[in-house]
Amino acid sequence: VWLMHDPAYPESLPGAPLARYTYTEAGELLAVYDRSNTQVRAFTYDPQHPGRMVGHRYAGRPEMRYRYDDAGRVVEQLNPAGLSYRYQYEQDRITVTDSLNRREVLHTEGGAGLKRVVKKELADGSVTHSGYDAAGRLTAQTDAAGR
Incomplete structure (x- = not known):
């Protein structure tokens, strides 16, 4: 480059x-x-x-x-x-557990190459929400504080 x-x-x-x-x-x-x-x-x-x-x-x-x-x-x-990580896949959800046994859950929506994380539950209990347009581009994100 x-x-x-x-x-x-x-x-x-x-x-x-x-x-x-x-x-x-x-x-x-x-x-x-x-x-x-x-x-x-x-x-x-x-x-x-x-x-x-x-x-x-x-x-x-x-x-x-x-x-x-x-x-x-x-x-x-x-x-x-x-840290090492383990990934467990379920319908519209991925659970990530680290070697200290902390867990995050990624909630997904979409398909056909446009699957996106719409909600992320962090190990500390906080939650982030994300929104996307029809093309899969991020349009909104709200953190645990509501910002």
């Missing part, structure tokens, strides 16, 4: 890209590099399921791993250096 125009410095554009991406032969995102050409993210994919990311890591951090169910949904996110 190259910076092509900067109104604050029109005569001084960088000589290197802002970010660079590499891909596998199958077209999967493999790595992200910053403007100093330092790798900042890396991705791992399941060879039996093209496009299914099973791991990613930020530079200097351990790899976050993902496990999937037979339907191709993430059921577990494993972080060896911190």
